[in-house]
Amino acid sequence: MGKLSDILTLAQERARQFNLAYGGALTPREAHELLQLAPGAKLVDVRTHAEWDWVGRIPGAVEIEWMQYPSNQNNPNFLAQLTHQVDKEALVMFICRSGARSHKAAEVAAQAGYTEVYNVLEGFEGDKDASGQRNKVGGWRAAGLPWQQG
Numbered sequence: 001m002g003k004l005s006d007i008l009t010l011a012q013e014r015a016r017q018f019n020l021a022y023g024g025a026l027t028p029r030e031a032h033e034l035l036q037l038a039p040g041a042k043l044v045d046v047r048t049h050a051e052w053d054w055v056g057r058i059p060g061a062v063e064i065e066w067m068q069y070p071s072n073q074n075n076p077n078f079l080a081q082l083t084h085q086v087d088k089e090a091l092v093m094f095i096c097r098s099g100a101r102s103h104k105a106a107e108v109a110a111q112a113g114y115t116e117v118y119n120v121l122e123g124f125e126g127d128k129d130a131s132g133q134r135n136k137v138g139g140w141r142a143a144g145l146p147w148q149q150g
Contacts, residue, residue: 003033003037004034004037004038007026007030007033007034007037008023008024008034010024010030011023011024011025011026011030011118012024014121020103020106020119021107021110021111022106022107022109022110022117022118022119023110023115023116023117023118024118024119025118025119025120025121026093026118026119026120026121027120027121027122027143028095028120028121028122028123028138028139028140028143028145029143029145031043031093031095031118031120032140032143032145032146034091034093034118035060035093038091040087040090040091041090041091041092041093042062042086042090042091042092042093043058043060043061043062043092043093043094043095043120044061044062044063044064044082044086044092044093044094044095044105045057045058045061045062045063045064045095045096045124046064046065046066046078046094046095046096046101046102046105047063047065047066047095047096047097047101047124048065048067048068048069049065049069050069050070051069051097051124055097055124055125056124056141056147056148056149057147057148058095058124058140058145058146058147058148059146059147059148061095062085062086064078064081064082064085065078066078066096066101066102066104066105067101078105078108079108079109079112082105082109082112083112086114088112088113088114088115089115089116090114090116091116091118092109092114092116092117092118093118093119093120094106094109094117094118094119094120095119095120095123095124095140096123096124097123097124097125097134098122098123098124098125098126098127098134098139099119099120099121099122099123100123102119102120102123103119106118106119120140121138122138122139122140123139123140124139124140124141124147125139125140125141126138126139126140126141126142127139
């Protein structure tokens with residue numbers, strides 16, 4: 001099997017292990033690799049505008065808020081925006097700060113008929129360390145993957 005198949009198989013095994021309602025779960029490095037290997041794959045960043053502007057952006061990611069800033073209310077247009085920007089047949093990966101919002105977005109996308117849906121575990125910033133700080137334990141940034149200051 002090729003590298004692409006190996007990554008997807010591992011992600012799908014995690015879906016079975018965690019009883020996910022979508023295709024699978026990826027580490028940040030696996031997600032980055034899929035972006036390189038799978039033509040048409042999309043990374044959808046569901047953090048808020050404030051997070052993109054103040055914490056950082058992932059170059060080339062589709063940006064659609066799951067929750068709106070500053071109200072922290074669910075984005076009522078999320079699915080319409082996703083449908084407008086990402087083909088339902090694309091391999092689509094969702095990322096947020098730590099993996100929770102992106103999990104919900106992946107569930108909604110799968111329910112809406114997206115066929116290749118994955119969540120990026122650890123998110124952009126990862127979990128808090130012993131000092132209560134992010135960006136040191138897990139996550140896109142801590143993995144040294146491409147990002148830009150907002």
